[in-house]
Amino acid sequence: xxxDAAQEDLLPKWCKRYALRRHVIEMMQxxxxxxxxxxxxxxxxxxxxxxxxxxxxxxxxxxxxLKRPPKTIELSRLPVLYAETYxxxxxxxxxxxxxxxxxRLRKVWTVWYRVYRKVNVSGxxxxxxxxxxxxxxxxASSDGLGGSGGVSILSPEFDSEKRxxxxxxxxxxxxxxxx
Numbered sequence: 001x002x003x004d005a006a007q008e009d010l011l012p013k014w015c016k017r018y019a020l021r022r023h024v025i026e027m028m029q030x031x032x033x034x035x036x037x038x039x040x041x042x043x044x045x046x047x048x049x050x051x052x053x054x055x056x057x058x059x060x061x062x063x064x065x066l067k068r069p070p071k072t073i074e075l076s077r078l079p080v081l082y083a084e085t086y087x088x089x090x091x092x093x094x095x096x097x098x099x100x101x102x103x104r105l106r107k108v109w110t111v112w113y114r115v116y117r118k119v120n121v122s123g124x125x126x127x128x129x130x131x132x133x134x135x136x137x138x139x140a141s142s143d144g145l146g147g148s149g150g151v152s153i154l155s156p157e158f159d160s161e162k163r164x165x166x167x168x169x170x171x172x173x174x175x176x177x178x179x
Contacts, residue, residue: 010086014101015094019085027073034070042066 011019042049045066088094 011082011089012098014098015085015089016082018094018097019081023077023081024073031070031072038066038070 049066
């Protein structure tokens with residue numbers, strides 16, 4: 001069943017999360033207005049409501065609406081929201097959201113990788129360098145990936161071709177030692 005559900009799901013998780021968050025915020029912001037309209041309708045239809053309680057009127061759709069006060073989050077709108085989100089996603093509406101999601105993931109994993117490899121994450125005058133207080137050696141790494149020469153993650157030289165060559169050399173050395 002889980003495989004079928006995964007195949008039926010056409011939107012990526014980040015898109016669903018973003019659309020749902022926007023929808024919840026919109027519903028929460030519109031709740032006072034919807035409640036005010038409900039109370040006004042209830043006040044306007046108070047006479048008809050009393051007549052209905054006595055059994056003197058026929059069925060009225062406006063009176064039926066008074067049975068259900070507005071909810072903070074209306075779950076009945078979710079299928080429509082999903083369809084609208086899918087259409088917008090297919091037309092390219094969420095490109096900037098996708099870019100932001102990938103950017104945030106890249107940022108987290110880059111910092112994690114650099115801390116794991118004991119690269120200097122402090123930078124000149126940066127507040128990121130808390131590695132020493134955590135007992136992490138933020139200086140150089142023994143495998144050539146570290147911050148030899150104090151290269152910071154904030155430095156444009158970190159992702160240069162030289163670093164890529166050093167990475168390939170290091171991986172080659174590790175492979176040679178393993179074989």
